[in-house]
Amino acid sequence: MSARRQLCTVRLGGLDLGVDVTGVQEVLREQRVTRVPLADAAVHGLINLRGQIVTALDLRPRLGLPPRTDGGPGMTIVLRHDDGPVAVLVDEIGDVLEVDADACEPPPETLQGPARELLPGAYKLPDRLLLLLDTARAIAVGTPA
């Protein structure tokens, strides 16, 4: 008997990331974004979520990934947060997978830098590795002083 959890899989800059489904409020197509000058690099802008103004984050700089260049349509996942929802930009959204806690291992030592803090584990799936995204940490972007 091992604990199982459901992860929503997303692709971001070539990485396969898993986000706990209980933390996902909804998934949106690419949204019209208003830039916020002077904000943290991870703040992509503001989107209008049914009349609520939600901050959209781009996790690429936090994960040490280069800016997106292929120009394809992006997706947005809206995560639940104590201070209201937070949107996160991703490249693609995949299936929801049920994974076994036993299949989780710490990320490889080769994964270095800021990304390591945000990716506490990796699930060994038959065809690929799925990196668990610590959403609480990922969206805890500091505000500029």
Add this chain to the structure above:
Amino acid sequence: MHDMDDVVREFLVESHEGLDRLDQDFVALEQRPGDRALLGAIFRCIHTIKGTCGFLGFAKLEEVAHAGETLLAPLRDGTLALTPAMTTALLRLVDAIRAILAAIEASGAEGDGDYAALAGELLALAEGGPAAAPAPGAGPEPATGAVAAAGPVVPAAAPAPAAEVGVVERRQGGRRESDRAAEGHAVTDTTIRVDVGLLDRLMNLVGELVLARNQILQVAAAREDGVLVAATQRLHHITTELQEGVMKTRMQPIGHVWNRFPRVVRDLGLACGKQVRLEMEGEETELDKSLLEAIKDPLTHIVRNSVDHGFEAPEVRVAAGKPPHGTLRLRAWHEGGQVNIEIRDDGGGIHPERVKAKALEKGLVTAEQAARLGERELQQLIFLPGFSTAERVSNISGRGVGMDVVKTNIERIGGTVDVQSTVGAGTVLRLTIPLTLAIVPALLVSARGERFAIPQASLVELVRAEAGGGARGIERLHGAPVFRLRGRLLPLVVLADELGLGPAPDGREATSIVVLHADGRQFGLVVDAISDSQEIVVKPLGAHLKGLPVFAGATIMGDGAVALILDVPGLAQRARVLGDRAAEALPARAAGAGAARDRHTLLVVRVGARGRVAIPLADVQRLEEIPRDRVEWAGNREVAQYRGGILPLVRLSAALGVPAADDPARPLPVVVYRHGDRPVGLVVDTIVDIVEEAVQLERPVEQPDLVGSAIIQQRVTDLLDIEAIVRAACPWLPAAPARLPAEVAA
């Protein structure tokens, strides 16, 4: 926030409601000391608090509440007569309960205030003796100081005319407080308590529904489908009604704020020996809850100010043929989509000459300016920043806030304040407040393709500069952009640069200037385009963006896109365009100050062997270059023709007693200085730079022409006392910012 039990939270809410009613009941009680129904209501309220806190284990609160109950019981039964000392002790009980409740709310515990003495006093009074009536000031005060914040602590040995003070009269068909209280209990069955956050969300959703409806209306109109049009029409009406309904849920009667004034007037009247009747009219006038919160402190300040400064002492009033008690009248009514609030007193009025003398003393106006002001304009001077200062704050009404803060706070929410006063007859303050804060008129501008909203409240005017610089375009003073607006140098902030939006794609320079005011000063915001003004719904920014002082929030535009709302004071601060107000008054004030550390905008110039000296930019009107052959003589003075007048020239090198080191082939660099309202040209050798720095002013040497010295750009730079230099060089000029002898009681 401390993790708090629902039961405790409920107890706090209920107790606060009860206490608010108590304040009024007590004041009403002083007029009708025998009113058993009123005493019964007070007793029940204290009893409820005591019972619940015993159950929740708040021992300290239980002890004082119990002591109060012990005194109230014989009063209610009529076996003891109410005295002013008892009222005062009971009011202090209310304060003590409030302080404990505040401590519970903040920390979950009762705090470390000591109320044993108060409890003892209440018990002694219940025994029938004045007994342990403590000397004024010796009463128990909580260590937290929360009581002091709730109002001045009235000496327990209250002066006699208590029954005369703070008479509350309501002009609503003569309904008495006790009747209202009785009704109040009946209506609780038909009301429910709703979290404000929920109402805010509903308000947001309804705003969004309105946008969606507008889109559907457009689509339906294009389809020519009768059934669809009819359905959308119904949707239209329902949405409108829903919007109005939701907005109404946030409305509260202004009486909620006024409720505490009877107590404020009573306490303050007692403390300063004034007799004041408070009349209120239009308490049922409703406005948005957030606005109500915003006007609470300004209104309280005005009321305190009136009682403290507005009314004369009873004997003065009688001598002037007025009744001994003054009348303070609050009126509120709706008019033209706004709420009007009037605060009228029949006191001594604002004496224009005293205001003038005080404004001169503070250096807020020059003698010439003051001489030109009419009586009404002089009265408006009370709203100038710096008019109310420490000497007045020490007494009762001031807490470091002056009328300028009242004005700023009212203007921040889009309201206005006006004062009218007749010497000897009284003063009327009129406030106009918008009905709701959620929707504000704003100007939409754009920079590099991004739209921004600017609240209209900060807007002064729109100006267009001519492209390509020059006298009618945007000029640069050593990199700092300025614009000549009717002869004044208007500091500019380029929005795109300030926000780091990058250069314009086509290299064209923006020439649209939005003139804004913040902190009583003006600056120009250069934007790419000004679109139009429209009403916007203000929405807060998320936690990730809270640290950005440049934005006040965001709004959703008609097309569904998000636009940021600029925070004008925040933007001005970031751009450091206004410098510090102290900079303007620096030469006048710094003499007494040993060292001051503040941000100042300074003009650095070079004067002969003296090297670098600095002049506060606020004193500089313009920078000019005057050809040497244009220098003429008037008597034995050098002058130049300047804007149709004669500009006296002061060679700073001569004034400072050092040889000049300027280049005789080049025109004379002249700093035009504003001496009162007369321009004076200060001839320097070179204009070096404009700097904005935190200046640590020191006085390593005493010299009459120096305010002090500071390290500016890593170099010791003397800050000139221009005022003194000009006075010495041009003694015939009328004395500017006169500092008249003090002694003004406003």
